[in-house]
Amino acid sequence: MSAERTEHALSEDMVEDRGDSASQDAAAEKPSAANRLEEEGDIAADYLEELLDIADIDGDIDIEVRNGRTYISIVADDDSEGLESLVGEDGEVLEALQELTRLAVLSATETRSRLVLDINGYRQERTGHLQKIAEDAAASVKENGKPVALEPMSAYERKIVHDAVADLGLVSESEGEGNGRHIVVSAD
Incomplete structure (x- = not known):
């Protein structure tokens, strides 16, 4: 090797x-x-x-x-x-x-x-995908005003999504526990 x-x-x-x-x-x-x-x-x-x-x-x-x-x-x-x-x-x-x-x-x-x-480069590629997920969720919240629950993800991935959602001017919170911990994106 x-x-x-x-x-x-x-x-x-x-x-x-x-x-x-x-x-x-x-x-x-x-x-x-x-x-x-x-x-x-x-x-x-x-x-x-x-x-x-x-x-x-x-x-x-x-x-x-x-x-x-x-x-x-x-x-x-x-x-x-x-x-x-x-x-x-x-x-x-x-x-x-x-x-x-x-x-x-x-x-x-x-x-x-x-x-x-x-x-x-898996994490870099995944970061791009997570930012797209955040953008799609934000667009949905802005369009219909209803909160959007995302799929469960690791703490590292949730941090990336939280940052992306904040940059888009919306609010996100982590909910659930263990492997089921996920993000909910909302307008407030």
Whole structure:
């Protein structure tokens, strides 16, 4: 297996030193948070590299830290059938793998991780689909004034829809519990 790792740290995660004590205190705290996220990414990448080796699946691992969260992407140069199996139907295997990776980080650091795992751009593609769902629901609410209940989705996906609905000037709330948790879009 040829797993290659690339790391990115965006400048928004860095703190400028302005010379005053408050800035120095913030600068002293921020690198530790950035270092924690980088360590989280390294642990997650090691875990995922080992998993890919065991499954004999080729993929490159990219680590990016942005907005206070670690993003791990696994991509292949071609449409690797093995990577697609790690996404599963409706991203179910990807969600489980993300949770296992978070547990591996928790085990190593004793700190809960909020890392996001993506495989072959599935989450980016899904985000576009979720935004379309939000737009369609908003159009329906504006047209007939009745609330629209969406299909159940993960917390990560609900966050994307909530943001999209808010951008469209409507209100959304999560309802239900567990696997049945879903969003209801309304005008107020």
